Amino acid sequence: MDKAFFLQFAGSMGAVAALVGLAAWARHGRPAPALDEARARALFAEEFPAARIDRLWIARDGKGALARSGAKALVLMQVGDGHAARCTCWAQVSAAMFRNGRLRIELGEVAAPRAELAFDQWPPADLAA
Template sequence: MDKAFLIQFSSSLAAVAVLVGLSAWARIGRPARPLDEARARELFFEDFPDRPIERLWITRDGKGALARSGACALVLMAVGDGFAVRRLSWCQASSAMFKGGVLSIHLGDVAAPRALLAFDNWPPADLAA
């Protein structure tokens, strides 16, 4: 083996190792900070700017929210290291199954088939149907 070949081979090996390490580090997602009312309203407004929010409920773990906008419900849920927003009928959201402190809303979406929202109770006592 030639000396130049060994230098080139070791340099290439080091460069590949650096690129593999960089790609492994880049895939580490940063967890989203827990939601507060202002952040939830901002995320809802980004996807549905024409929908005024009448009521807003934030989950106890800060990983989701449910908002009422007329006859529609807006659902905000943590997906990966971000959030996804979906719209459905208010009847579907208000009658969703609540068991073990988790409201389970079937969304019928391939990307987000079910929203699991951790509330203390559902429906809330102050909910006006």
């Protein structure tokens, strides 16, 4: 074993370490920005173009939104670094459990079994059933 072997070995180890570091850094996605009313309406319009939004509530942490569209409820929730939208009936949202400042809506899907949205109170005082 000579000096060239050790130089090549050290260079290879440095390159592997750099690639491992790059792969570890690249796994971290950027967090999704907090929702505001305009962004929530835009996402709902993209997912449900035919829906007319009667009322809209944004979660206090900005990680979700709930909209009423007639007898339907449109749910927007943060998943990873993006958002997922689901449609369910308003009666299911009305019967959802609200505890510790979180509204838990059971969606019954494998991909999205439930949505948990943070609200100060539910139902809101101005909600017309």
